[in-house]
Amino acid sequence: MQLDWLTVSAQIVNFLVLVWLLQRFLYRPITNAMRRREERVEARLSEAKATRAQAEDAARQLAQEQAGLEERQDEILEAAREEAKALRQRLEDEVRDEMEARREVWRQNLAEERAELVASLQRQAGHQVLRVVERVLADYAGTDLAGRVVEHFTERLEALDKETRDKLAEAARTQDRTALVQTSTVIESAARARLTRAIHETLSTDIEVDYHEDPRMIFGVRLTIGDHFLEWSAVRYLDRLEAEFGEIIETASLARGRGGQGERATT
Amino acid sequence: MEISPDTQILYQWGDWRLNATVAFTWVVMGVLVVGSWAITARLSEGETVSRWQMFLEVIVETIRAQIAEVGAETPDRFLPFVGTLFLFIAMANLLAIIPGFQPPTGSLSTTAALAICVLMAVPLFTIARDGLGHFLRGYIRPTPLMLPFNIIAEASRTVALAIRLYGNVMSGTVIAGILVSIAPFFFPVLLQLLGLLTGFVQAYIFAILAMVYIASASRTRGGTDGTPPDSKGD
Numbered sequence: 001m002q003l004d005w006l007t008v009s010a011q012i013v014n015f016l017v018l019v020w021l022l023q024r025f026l027y028r029p030i031t032n033a034m035r036r037r038e039e040r041v042e043a044r045l046s047e048a049k050a051t052r053a054q055a056e057d058a059a060r061q062l063a064q065e066q067a068g069l070e071e072r073q074d075e076i077l078e079a080a081r082e083e084a085k086a087l088r089q090r091l092e093d094e095v096r097d098e099m100e101a102r103r104e105v106w107r108q109n110l111a112e113e114r115a116e117l118v119a120s121l122q123r124q125a126g127h128q129v130l131r132v133v134e135r136v137l138a139d140y141a142g143t144d145l146a147g148r149v150v151e152h153f154t155e156r157l158e159a160l161d162k163e164t165r166d167k168l169a170e171a172a173r174t175q176d177r178t179a180l181v182q183t184s185t186v187i188e189s190a191a192r193a194r195l196t197r198a199i200h201e202t203l204s205t206d207i208e209v210d211y212h213e214d215p216r217m218i219f220g221v222r223l224t225i226g227d228h229f230l231e232w233s234a235v236r237y238l239d240r241l242e243a244e245f246g247e248i249i250e251t252a253s254l255a256r257g258r259g260g261q262g263e264r265a266t267t
Numbered sequence: 268m269e270i271s272p273d274t275q276i277l278y279q280w281g282d283w284r285l286n287a288t289v290a291f292t293w294v295v296m297g298v299l300v301v302g303s304w305a306i307t308a309r310l311s312e313g314e315t316v317s318r319w320q321m322f323l324e325v326i327v328e329t330i331r332a333q334i335a336e337v338g339a340e341t342p343d344r345f346l347p348f349v350g351t352l353f354l355f356i357a358m359a360n361l362l363a364i365i366p367g368f369q370p371p372t373g374s375l376s377t378t379a380a381l382a383i384c385v386l387m388a389v390p391l392f393t394i395a396r397d398g399l400g401h402f403l404r405g406y407i408r409p410t411p412l413m414l415p416f417n418i419i420a421e422a423s424r425t426v427a428l429a430i431r432l433y434g435n436v437m438s439g440t441v442i443a444g445i446l447v448s449i450a451p452f453f454f455p456v457l458l459q460l461l462g463l464l465t466g467f468v469q470a471y472i473f474a475i476l477a478m479v480y481i482a483s484a485s486r487t488r489g490g491t492d493g494t495p496p497d498s499k500g501d
Contacts, residue, residue: 007286007377008376011289015355018351018355019348022299025304025307026307033312
């Protein structure tokens, strides 16, 4: 057994060549392929991990959102209920207020109408009374009632105070000493004479007296000297009566209108 | 009886003689290189990997794992050298079952050549990593008196490696030859099977020992481990 050194060196060369060839064709490609695959697997794993982390984050967020939504759902429902309640209350109040206002207006209108009706009735009644009195006076004016009126006027003339008498006498002096007597109807000559005498006695004897009829006076006597006049007439009474009627009606309707607001309208 | 394929001259051209050792070495090389090339030419980096690629990946990964187990921190540095040692020896022993094939590992020249390669590789890897000065200082450690013993240790290690592989492979062939002459039927088949097993074991041991030498050398030179390089054996 001996060593063939040529063969040994050839084998060394062969082995080194084989090392190079296998490095070239086996180890490098295989390790590279494995490393690349590992890198890819690693990349995919990390990607999957990242994706999973993202998905978990998203799921957690969704769960939180859902919980928040459920929580808020109750709150929203409660709020909506409260709002609806408040709205209903407000609408009811509004309707009630409106109805109250309308009823108030209606009541006022009713009271006003009633007051107006009462006033109008009273006014008509007053007028009617006046008409009746006027008719009665007119019917009886032609009788000796006129004489009584003249007599009464005479009495009043004689009962005048001195100041008025002087004033009338002064007026007669400045007005050519004429006096005008207006009556509602024709009076008898005796009554005329008595009235003329009374004027002469009371004021001045040289006063000329004119008599004149004025149907508008309805019933009464008027003595006019210049700007002054003395009158006794049923018209005055009637005017005063009408004025008083008017006042009464006014106060009554006011009182009714005020009192009617508080009470229910009854028919 | 033919013991060494060195003496078997297949072709002679002038002074150049092509013996069986070199020729069968080329055959082994050809099988390895062509097989690797055929598979690695169609490498896949995706999810679907061909069966043959898987096979190669398993082999390469196993070798890397073994290197890492022995203690090398960077297996890729030693993979080409140690891996080729294993693959060459394993393939040579595997092809021995083919009738007429004479494994080149059965030649002392081949095993000596591999042992010399290991002998050269140990300091080369150390120098490549730590530098020449660091490597040379390792021979005079712990004292310069140890210089001759260190040199003897290096040489004996190489010789032991060479003789071990040669002896194992050659003995297998010799035993087969003897058994065939004694019991021509059945026994040779069993021995062939045994030979396959021992062939792989030899390849494994040779490669692992080479790696151990390299690793321990770099460790002792680096001063991190005091384990004597020769404490491991087969």
